[in-house]
Amino acid sequence: MKIRFDKMTVAFKEVVAVNQLDLEIPEGELVCLLGPSGCGKSTTLFALAGLYKPTSGKILFNEQDVSGLPPEKRGIGLVFQNYALYAHMTVEQNILFPLENRRVPKDEARKRALKAAQLCKIDGLLKRKPSQLSGGQQQRVAIARALVKNPTILLLDEPLSNLDARLRIEMREEIRRIQQATKVTTIFVTHDQEEAMSISDRLVVMKDGVLQQSASPQDMYNHPANLFVAKFLGNPPINIVEGSVKGGKIYVADQHIADKEIRDCEHAYIGIRPEGFKIAETAEDKKRGFKVKIDYCEVLGRDTTLHFNLGGVPVRAIVISEGNIKSGDEVTIVVRRHCLHVFDGETEVAINE
Amino acid sequence: MNDDGQMLIFGEEQTTGNEYSLPVEEIAPRSKTQDRYFFRNLKNYVVRTAKSFKYAAIKCFKTYTNFSAFVPNASRKVRAFGRFWRENANPLVFLSRLGEFWTDLTIWARKKHRFFDFYIWGAIFGLCCIVLGIIYDPLTMDYDSGKYIHISFVAKMKIPFFTCMAICLFGFVQTAFGVNNIYRKLINITRRYPITMALIEGIIAIGASLCFTIGKDDFWKSIMVPSIVFLILYVYVYLDCEVGLLSRFIFRKSDDGSNALAGNIKGFLYLTPALLPMIVFTFYPMINAILMGFVKFDKTFVFTDWSFLTFLNKVFTNDAFRKNNLTLQWFKDTLTDPGFYHSLITTVIIVLITVPISTGISVVIAVLMNSIKKFQGLYQTIYFLPYVTAMTAVTSVWRLILGENGILNLIINSSTNWLNSADPMFIIGSYEYLGIGSGGEYFGISKWAYQAYPQLIGFVIYSIWDGLAFKIVIFLTGLQGIDKQVYQAAQLDGSTRLRTFRKITLPLLAPIMLFITTTSMIGAFKTYTSTKSLFLNNPRFETIVFYMFKYIDGTKTAYDKASAVGVVLFIIIMSFTGIRMFLKNRKKEKNAPVQAKKVKGHKTGSAKQVARQGGGN
Ligand SMILES: Nc1ncnc2c1ncn2[C@@H]1O[C@H](COP(=O)(O)OP(=O)(O)OP(=O)(O)O)[C@@H](O)[C@H]1O
Numbered sequence: 001m002k003i004r005f006d007k008m009t010v011a012f013k014e015v016v017a018v019n020q021l022d023l024e025i026p027e028g029e030l031v032c033l034l035g036p037s038g039c040g041k042s043t044t045l046f047a048l049a050g051l052y053k054p055t056s057g058k059i060l061f062n063e064q065d066v067s068g069l070p071p072e073k074r075g076i077g078l079v080f081q082n083y084a085l086y087a088h089m090t091v092e093q094n095i096l097f098p099l100e101n102r103r104v105p106k107d108e109a110r111k112r113a114l115k116a117a118q119l120c121k122i123d124g125l126l127k128r129k130p131s132q133l134s135g136g137q138q139q140r141v142a143i144a145r146a147l148v149k150n151p152t153i154l155l156l157d158e159p160l161s162n163l164d165a166r167l168r169i170e171m172r173e174e175i176r177r178i179q180q181a182t183k184v185t186t187i188f189v190t191h192d193q194e195e196a197m198s199i200s201d202r203l204v205v206m207k208d209g210v211l212q213q214s215a216s217p218q219d220m221y222n223h224p225a226n227l228f229v230a231k232f233l234g235n236p237p238i239n240i241v242e243g244s245v246k247g248g249k250i251y252v253a254d255q256h257i258a259d260k261e262i263r264d265c266e267h268a269y270i271g272i273r274p275e276g277f278k279i280a281e282t283a284e285d286k287k288r289g290f291k292v293k294i295d296y297c298e299v300l301g302r303d304t305t306l307h308f309n310l311g312g313v314p315v316r317a318i319v320i321s322e323g324n325i326k327s328g329d330e331v332t333i334v335v336r337r338h339c340l341h342v343f344d345g346e347t348e349v350a351i352n353e
Numbered sequence: 354m355n356d357d358g359q360m361l362i363f364g365e366e367q368t369t370g371n372e373y374s375l376p377v378e379e380i381a382p383r384s385k386t387q388d389r390y391f392f393r394n395l396k397n398y399v400v401r402t403a404k405s406f407k408y409a410a411i412k413c414f415k416t417y418t419n420f421s422a423f424v425p426n427a428s429r430k431v432r433a434f435g436r437f438w439r440e441n442a443n444p445l446v447f448l449s450r451l452g453e454f455w456t457d458l459t460i461w462a463r464k465k466h467r468f469f470d471f472y473i474w475g476a477i478f479g480l481c482c483i484v485l486g487i488i489y490d491p492l493t494m495d496y497d498s499g500k501y502i503h504i505s506f507v508a509k510m511k512i513p514f515f516t517c518m519a520i521c522l523f524g525f526v527q528t529a530f531g532v533n534n535i536y537r538k539l540i541n542i543t544r545r546y547p548i549t550m551a552l553i554e555g556i557i558a559i560g561a562s563l564c565f566t567i568g569k570d571d572f573w574k575s576i577m578v579p580s581i582v583f584l585i586l587y588v589y590v591y592l593d594c595e596v597g598l599l600s601r602f603i604f605r606k607s608d609d610g611s612n613a614l615a616g617n618i619k620g621f622l623y624l625t626p627a628l629l630p631m632i633v634f635t636f637y638p639m640i641n642a643i644l645m646g647f648v649k650f651d652k653t654f655v656f657t658d659w660s661f662l663t664f665l666n667k668v669f670t671n672d673a674f675r676k677n678n679l680t681l682q683w684f685k686d687t688l689t690d691p692g693f694y695h696s697l698i699t700t701v702i703i704v705l706i707t708v709p710i711s712t713g714i715s716v717v718i719a720v721l722m723n724s725i726k727k728f729q730g731l732y733q734t735i736y737f738l739p740y741v742t743a744m745t746a747v748t749s750v751w752r753l754i755l756g757e758n759g760i761l762n763l764i765i766n767s768s769t770n771w772l773n774s775a776d777p778m779f780i781i782g783s784y785e786y787l788g789i790g791s792g793g794e795y796f797g798i799s800k801w802a803y804q805a806y807p808q809l810i811g812f813v814i815y816s817i818w819d820g821l822a823f824k825i826v827i828f829l830t831g832l833q834g835i836d837k838q839v840y841q842a843a844q845l846d847g848s849t850r851l852r853t854f855r856k857i858t859l860p861l862l863a864p865i866m867l868f869i870t871t872t873s874m875i876g877a878f879k880t881y882t883s884t885k886s887l888f889l890n891n892p893r894f895e896t897i898v899f900y901m902f903k904y905i906d907g908t909k910t911a912y913d914k915a916s917a918v919g920v921v922l923f924i925i926i927m928s929f930t931g932i933r934m935f936l937k938n939r940k941k942e943k944n945a946p947v948q949a950k951k952v953k954g955h956k957t958g959s960a961k962q963v964a965r966q967g968g969g970n
């Protein structure tokens with residue numbers, strides 16, 4: 001189901017949890033909702049599920065306004081952040097509950113429940129109560145309970161946060177697999193950008209209830225819309241230094257570090273990804289680049305991390321390990337053009353032209 | 354520009370090595386937080402104190418107004434109030450409040466401020482205990498002669514009744530509300546170190562009985578001795594915590610080498626003040642009352658001679674006493690008296706009708722009220738008002754409702770007088786059928802048949818209503834404890850409201866349901882004051898407590914016989930409670946899955962489970 005938010009605002013008494021959200025999610029995509037804690041991710045999901053009513057604006061499924069539709073009619077499976085399992089029911093009863101409400105025949109319901117349980121690898125725990133399960137197992141029960149309804153939209157609110165690293169990767173691939181198999185439109189809330197980038201078709205980044213950017217992971221990484229998004233994505237994080245742009249030349253502390261065909265800007269933030277640096281080798285590069293003194297360098301097999309100062313800010317660069325750079329050396333460095341991002345000093349919005 | 358903090362949270366820390374790391378919390382400078390805690394809790398503490406005393410005051414006031422209804426002579430009211438206050442459960446209520454409050458305080462103190470640890474609070478409370486001991490001493494002034502009479506606390510027949518009920522009620526109330534943390538701890542320790550606990554409790558029990566027996570004629574001695582006993586105990590336990598005197602040898606050290614028990618004994622120590630009034634005002638009188646049921650008072654052993662130690666002394670040394678004064682006759686009498694069965698049937702009818710109905714109604718009202726968003730507080734207050742209103746005021750309104758020209762008759766269009774009617778409505782069973790021996794005329798009713806008067810029905814209606822306030826409030830707190838998201842999940846799962854109520858709300862309320870049904874069952878069994886104030890004189894039905902009071906009413910002094918009835922009532926209540934528990938456990942077992950037991954095995958001893966079981970017992 002295609003989902004569209006049309007200037008949706010959700011406000012509680014004092015806080016505006018989601019502010020004028022305009023977002024389109026194409027059918028069958030797996031979308032990751034990213035953002036710092038308290039930015040309105042859960043609220044967005046709840047509004048979508050119908051548990052919260054938007055204060056203003058609309059939510060459209062396949063271009064049809066669903067504002068008046070009660071939650072149970074929206075065909076949504078939701079995995080809550082704190083699972084919200086029925087504590088007094090066994091795992092099996094938990095998974096069966098939505099089917100019983102739908103009056104699915106008993107045999108079929110059992111079959112479906114077992115299938116969902118197998119999918120989530122909890123078929124050995126069917127007779128236990130939630131209190132007898134680990135956090136990760138509870139989470140998987142919640143996922144099974146959401147899946148068993150065959151929802152048209154699946155919402156997952158940080159579904160993997162309690163799993164160990166290995167199970168986490170396994171589960172996220174599992175979710176991806178299930179999503180691709182069922183083609184169910186899925187929104188997946190997470191704090192983990194690596195998780196988000198690896199499985200999603202599209203990333204949506206929010207901050208303080210405001211949508212920052214919505215794009216494919218690679219697109220967002222290469223073209224962050226603003227400083228926040230640039231800093232949010234990438235590991236190790238992007239280097240940010242203050243500088244200025246004059247006549248297509250980028251200066252940091254009066255040093256010309258690179259060229260980019262954009263408008264002038266007196267005060268700008270220059271963002272350079274760690275992998276965006278290159279040691280100048282050719283003569284042309286040497287002419288184009290700038291000299292820095294390496295504070296220290298770590299050689300990690302294939303890559304070498306160089307630490308140096310740029311405009312008074314410590315900067316980290318990852319280059320391929322060759323040659324023999326040592327701490328204290330002075331080298332000429334060139335910035336790869338596509339890894340360089342310039343943001344307006346006041347609005348923090350990316351300057352691209 | 355320095356964004357390290359943020360980068361740590363959203364960048365590096367979480368993803369390197371693919372390990373999930375807990376969210377980084379902002380930690381404010383230590384001293385500042387502590388200060389904030391201190392002041393916030395100071396406020397809490399004041400509020401709690403106020404609340405604690407407010408409840409005590411409400412109870413006290415209610416008692417007074419109830420009492421004044423029984424005392425026609427207004428000029429004696431004030432004096433009688435003092436006496437009533439002294440002789441009744443008020444010290445118990447008051448002290449239990451105080452104990453509750455004290456436990457809260459120490460829990461808070463221990464958690465937040467090592468400085469305010471129990472050294473200080475212990476000392477303060479010890480002082481308070483002594484002062485209160487002086488005020489509510491076990492001796493009672495005989496107002497006519499101006500002398501102190503010993504043991505009047507036990508002497509009044511109210512004691513077996515109050516104590517039997519109080520012991521159940523008190524335990525439940527305390528576990529449910531205030532001091533459950535400490536109880537949890539106590540249960541934990543008792544499970545692990547039963548012998549030591551028994552020893553300690555034994556010492557306390559001996560101390561408590563000394564409290565009543567040593568210095569029988571000496572007012573000061575009777576206060577000082579127990580105080581000193583407890584003081585010594587206190588000091589010992591304290592020393593043990595600090596340097597590990599006995600416990601070092603008795604208790605194993607925990608795995609990490611620290612003496613885990615020191616903490617536990619401390620926990621137990623925190624409990625003593627809450628336990629102390631319970632022992633003095635509950636356990637000790639109860640034991641006395643039970644023993645008194647087996648005694649026959651006569652010229653050689655008059656009632657005022659009674660004390661625990663004299664009794665024991667006589668039992669072990671005096672043959673004549675054993676022969677003449679030890680008897681099972683009172684029990685035999687009680688169990689063969691049709692009047693007793695009449696009162697038993699009446700009581701059981703009241704219990705079996707009022708408890709389920711008023712529980713059912715209050716659940717529904719609580720659920721409805723919980724779904725109200727606006728003015729919830731106001732509604733709650735309105736519903737809770739009857740609980741804090743004096744019973745006499747409430748019953749006088751009910752007298753208007755149930756009277757001959759009352760609203761009830763207006764509604765159902767009848768002319769029955771629900772308050773004072775001489776014609777029975779229907780007849781249930783007969784004593785012949787039960788095969789019980791002969792007895793006299795009873796309230797003008799033929800001894801062979803149980804006749805229900807309209808009064809009983811009027812009373813049942815009133816009782817149902819009367820129980821609502823408290824139950825609703827308890828259910829509401831239970832409902833508010835259920836995670837809201839569970840309801841949201843149910844809504845998303847397509848569950849209708851009714852189904853959610855049946856399949857989710859009710860099962861999740863089960864522990865509270867157990868608490869409510871059990872306590873209100875106990876309450877219904879001891880029905881007395883409400884009938885007295887509703888019907889003033891002759892309700893034409895008799896509950897067991899009525900039956901008990903017959904022997905000590907006015908000038909009658911058959912405390913021995915009344916004690917026996919009290920014991921029988923106690924056993925009845927206990928067995929009903931036992932049945933209730935049994936049913937509940939059986940249901941649990943039926944639902945419990947096979948694998949569950951395995952898992953439980955390695956979880957035993959976890960505080961939560963112990964508490965749950967403790968709360969249920
Ligand atoms: N029921 C509510 N009443 C009032 N304010 C609320 C309510 N629910 C959420 N908020 C507020 O709305 C904002 C967004 O909350 P939300 O739960 O959507 O955050 P989130 O992005 O899911 O955070 P997290 O990652 O910690 O789960 C927060 O500031 C929160 O305090």
Ligand SMILES: [Mg+2]
Nearest residue numbers: 041042081157
């Ligand atoms: Mg959330």
